[in-house]
Amino acid sequence: MKGFKNARVYVYGKGIISSDVAVENGKIVKIGNDLDIDQAYSFNGIVVPGFVDRHIHGAGGADGMDGDVEKIKTIADSIVKEGTTSFLVTTMTQSEENILKALNAVKNYTRISGARVQGVHLEGPFIAEKYKGAQPLEFIKKPDKRLMDRFIKASGNKIKVVTLAPEQENAKELIEFLAENKIVASIGHTQSDFDTVEKALSWGASSITHTYNAQTPLHHREAGVVGAGLILDELYNELICDLIHVCKEAVKILVKNKPKDKLILITDSMRAKHLPDGESELGGQKVIVKDGQARLLDGTLAGSVLKMNVAVKNMVEKVGVDFCTAIDYATANSARSIGIFDSVGSIDVGKNADFAILDDDFNILGTIIDGEVVYKR
Structure with missing residues (x-):
């Protein structure tokens, strides 16, 4: 399973948390800690929808x-x-x-x-x-x-x-x-x-x-x-x-x-x-x-x-x-x-795995759609 490990993630209604986000078949399937993710995205920024x-x-x-x-x-x-x-x-x-x-x-x-x-x-x-x-x-x-x-x-x-x-x-x-x-x-x-x-x-x-x-x-x-x-x-x-x-x-x-x-x-x-x-x-x-x-x-x-x-x-x-x-x-x-x-607009289980990864100056480090990296700075 691919996804984010120990990332700073903005989860709607919860704020920015430290969490894993697991992605499978283009969808978000789990949000939590110690998830079984063997293909981690290589970004170091804030993960937002x-x-x-x-x-x-x-x-x-x-x-x-x-x-x-x-x-x-x-x-x-x-x-x-x-x-x-x-x-x-x-x-x-x-x-x-x-x-x-x-x-x-x-x-x-x-x-x-x-x-x-x-x-x-x-x-x-x-x-x-x-x-x-x-x-x-x-x-x-x-x-x-x-x-x-x-x-x-x-x-x-x-x-x-x-x-x-x-x-x-x-x-x-x-x-x-x-x-x-x-x-x-x-x-x-x-x-x-x-x-x-x-x-x-x-x-x-x-x-x-x-x-x-x-x-x-x-x-x-x-x-x-x-x-x-x-x-x-x-x-x-x-x-x-x-x-x-x-x-x-x-x-x-x-x-x-x-x-x-x-x-x-x-x-x-x-x-x-x-x-x-x-x-x-x-x-x-x-x-x-x-x-x-x-x-x-x-x-x-x-x-x-x-x-x-x-x-x-x-x-x-x-x-x-x-x-x-x-x-x-x-x-x-x-x-x-x-x-x-x-289907889109927040990071939540069941939604499309669409993410933007921002650095602390709001530059886009990467963009992911359906779990696939479509842009990497």
């Missing part, structure tokens, strides 16, 4: 909108370097043809190596023009159940999250349709007021996309989407913790207000991640990457080049969140929000 990124557009020069299974593999192979073992291929507002092409690629994708694809995050096209961010204006559409049904079928029923603007005409019907199909309706790229967010929650919406970004801000006369996210405990809140999209103080406000199990770290990264600074592309738009920032030519932030281990590090070292809670933000909370916590 593999990270789960539910909002990532691309990495390594590839993007989910490329509509190519090989490009999905490139993303999967790139992000294991940051400890991510599960992710949602994230689309963006584009032509129906291009979105369908991207969804078909996910349907036809079979994992060979790298992080596992857990489904799709459909970001747009049902969003608000005013808060489009880096989403192309010409492809924005009103909520449409029939179009959504075509998207679901094209993906092979793999859509897990849909980002939409609930103030739009027919949004109620679409959110209810998504809830019926066990798809997360996430409020984002929206000019909704607080009352509309409350209504969306009653219709079945359950999360807010990249909190603070591309949504109505908190104001003392209208709390907006941000205010709703801060005080409606039922909602999950995504967060891009690169300290560029959201400042440290705003992150602290979110952390202080949200239940610990409702904040989700995402990268929202684009194809330039894991590549040198320079010119890149997002949805046919030129992007300039410099000093850790990805921006359109007009200065609009165009996703990020954030790595998940860096997001966790920022949470601990800059924001002051304890280590275990920060790990939960990147693992258990994300997995639970999209209904896959039964």
Whole structure:
């Protein structure tokens, strides 16, 4: 049996313990001391669950909108370097043809190596023009159940999250349709007021996309989407913790207000991640990457080049969140929000043997998926 011997292991609900972890047939089979492990992993770091990124557009020069299974593999192979073992291929507002092409690629994708694809995050096209961010204006559409049904079928029923603007005409019907199909309706790229967010929650919406970004801000006369996210405990809140999209103080406000199990770290990264600074592309738009920032030519932030281990590090070292809670933000909370916590998101008997091994400076020493080492520094 393979596994970890006398390792520092973060076990959900118990904290960091000294323990063995036994792995067999890609699953965690035992956690304890003096286990019969004859093939020990040769890592000396803190063992945590593999990270789960539910909002990532691309990495390594590839993007989910490329509509190519090989490009999905490139993303999967790139992000294991940051400890991510599960992710949602994230689309963006584009032509129906291009979105369908991207969804078909996910349907036809079979994992060979790298992080596992857990489904799709459909970001747009049902969003608000005013808060489009880096989403192309010409492809924005009103909520449409029939179009959504075509998207679901094209993906092979793999859509897990849909980002939409609930103030739009027919949004109620679409959110209810998504809830019926066990798809997360996430409020984002929206000019909704607080009352509309409350209504969306009653219709079945359950999360807010990249909190603070591309949504109505908190104001003392209208709390907006941000205010709703801060005080409606039922909602999950995504967060891009690169300290560029959201400042440290705003992150602290979110952390202080949200239940610990409702904040989700995402990268929202684009194809330039894991590549040198320079010119890149997002949805046919030129992007300039410099000093850790990805921006359109007009200065609009165009996703990020954030790595998940860096997001966790920022949470601990800059924001002051304890280590275990920060790990939960990147693992258990994300997995639970999209209904896959039964198999990933924590180190527990019966779950997939997916691990990230961190040194004391949050560098990734190794990544393991289904018990197999897929990355070693």
